[in-house]
Amino acid sequence: QLQLVESGGGLVQPGGSLRLSCAVSGRTLAYYAIGWFRQTPGKEREGVSCITSSGDTTNYADSVKGRFTISRDNAKNTVYLQMNSLKPDDTAVYYCAVSPYNYCSGAVPRNANYWGQGTQVTVSS
Numbered sequence: 001q002l003q004l005v006e007s008g009g010g011l012v013q014p015g016g017s018l019r020l021s022c023a024v025s026g027r028t029l030a031y032y033a034i035g036w037f038r039q040t041p042g043k044e045r046e047g048v049s050c051i052t053s054s055g056d057t058t059n060y061a062d063s064v065k066g067r068f069t070i071s072r073d074n075a076k077n078t079v080y081l082q083m084n085s086l087k088p089d090d091t092a093v094y095y096c097a098v099s100p101y102n103y104c105s106g107a108v109p110r111n112a113n114y115w116g117q118g119t120q121v122t123v124s125s
Contacts, residue, residue: 002026002114004096009119012086016123020081022096022116029053030074033099035109036081038092038121048094049081050104061107063089086123093118 008020020036035050049060049070058070069082079096095118099109 002098004098004114004116006094006096006116006119009094009121011122011124013125014087014123016086017082017084018086018121020083020094020096020119020121022079022081024077024079024098028074029072029077029079029098031102033102033104033109034072034079035097035099035104035107035112036070036079037095037097037108038090039095040092045095046092047106047108050107050109051079052104053102057104059104059107083121086121088123091121091123093120 003025005023012018031053033052036048037045038048039045051058051070051072067085072079096116097112098114099112101110103110
């Protein structure tokens with residue numbers, strides 16, 4: 001059974017940075033696309049970023065382009081999301097999710113079927 005555990009969330013001031021991590025166990029990540037989503041109460045879940053197995057393709061939502069960077073370390077079975085120049089609108093619970101394919105549909109890993117429990121990111125002064 002695949003398990004995903006996010007970490008690195010917290011409270012940060014506008015303009016600050018955070019680095020989220022998603023550690024995966026139960027299966028090697030090396031063959032699959034993986035990505036990050038976020039959700040706030042009353043809003044639809046938003047795909048934030050996706051990366052393919054080798055890291056040669058990375059896609060981002062328009063709202064985070066130029067500020068967020070996704071990366072992965074297949075040897076550690078971990079994916080990261082470096083978030084810079086954070087804004088209050090970035091406040092959300094952030095989730096990582098794995099696709100059964102090596103394909104990103106834009107900023108979303110296709111048919112993601114395993115999810116982490118989420119980590120809260122709050123951007124506030």
